[in-house]
Amino acid sequence: MFGLVDCNSFFASCEKVFRPDLEGKPVVVLSNNDGCIVARSAEAKALVPMQATLFSIKDRVQRGEIHAFSSNPILYRDMSRRVIQTLEHFSPEVEQYSIDEAFLGLHGFTHENLSEYGQQIRATVKQWTGIPVSVGIAKTKTLAKLAAHVVKQDPQLEGVLDFETVHDLDAVLASIDVGEVWGIGRNLKAKLNAIGIKNVLQLQQADEAWIKKQFGVLGLRTVLELRGTPCFQMEPVAAPKTMRIVSRSFGHLVTELADIKEAVATYTSRCAEKLRMDGLVAGQFAVSMRTSYYRQDNQYAAARSMHLDPPTNDTAALIAIALNLAEAAYQPGYEYLKAKVMATELVPADEVQGELFAAPVDTEKRGRLMQAMDHLNSTLSPDAVKFGAVGLNPSWKMRSDYFSQRYTTHWGEIPTVKVWQDSPMRQQRDTAQSKL
DNA sequence: TCTGGGGTCCTAGGACCC
């Protein structure tokens, strides 16, 4: 048996944890650059569609009817880590599937009442982290995901559904749109609809050979999973990354090469940092930039890449390469919206072969420099030490006008609890102190 | 007016091997 634990409205819930005054109020979290909505609290779901632009709700934000927050990824990652750590108390097999979802291996738990267990999980995560979750339980990962989807639609289920306890599962599956199935995206849904497959039950009962031919092995696996035959196992150990990307839209359109180079150097620094955290080095590095897709005229996009021999994760080396690539890709006369750097052909840093005729660069010394930088930046503040190429006061910086506090991820912004003179909490504290 | 960021997997087709 598999469990799927899915955090409800995850980013919005993270913001709410630290703002109890927003309980019951509509909260949305914006994409990078405050562009559009990427997360909505339950209250906000009734008011605004996903991916609505900030612009389209700005009036209501200003009037205080909707509470908007800029994206705070460091906080969300920290909260995610806390949720996963909590889940590890409930199963020896926990696979973090995304920032807000995890599979739990429930093999050997079959004798227990899994619905009750799910309730226990839900209550504990809520108490320890403040994050509300939904739990789906079933014989396969695909079904567990579907169960969690059903849970979110029906408040009467109180956050947990074990498909094994459903009397008429066919009826439930027949009521779910085929596009909700894990692995069926927009295109496959259209293709399935065109041949009359509209709900999950129809897909589950489709002919195997025909599905294999039409939709390949992934399609076949999905159908088998819907029938209760596991094709996807637990993968508790994360596979090593195969690529690392850093890309951002600019706060406003950029025309100057100098600005683009600052942005590219900044993204490259971040990318190199990620590589070092992963213990990986890149054998290939690419830089790209483009104008807005939404403009009709004056469109431009370009990418340049370079082989790295030997592979590296050294920020200075990568910045030097990235700046050359940026210069090569840049064409004057365009208004650029976005730049991107991409590291690929990643291999473990300790498996790199030395170069026989390499220039006498002291790689060990450089490694220590990077270590020292990473240490300062992780303990002091994310940009305590940086390379000059990233610029001092970037004009292209993305918009982040609704940023909340960094709460659990910055010493200066740790939440505080006020204790009033005659409150029970104050009395408790005084008692505790006198005992001490 | 404004419209995000970061990933993985599979397939098809060409080049090449014995």
Add this chain to the structure above:
DNA sequence: TCTGGGGTCCTAGGACCC
């Protein structure tokens, strides 16, 4: 006149996920 079988590796593109 007819001219095999069985592979691997690489790349581009398309699909999916959150």
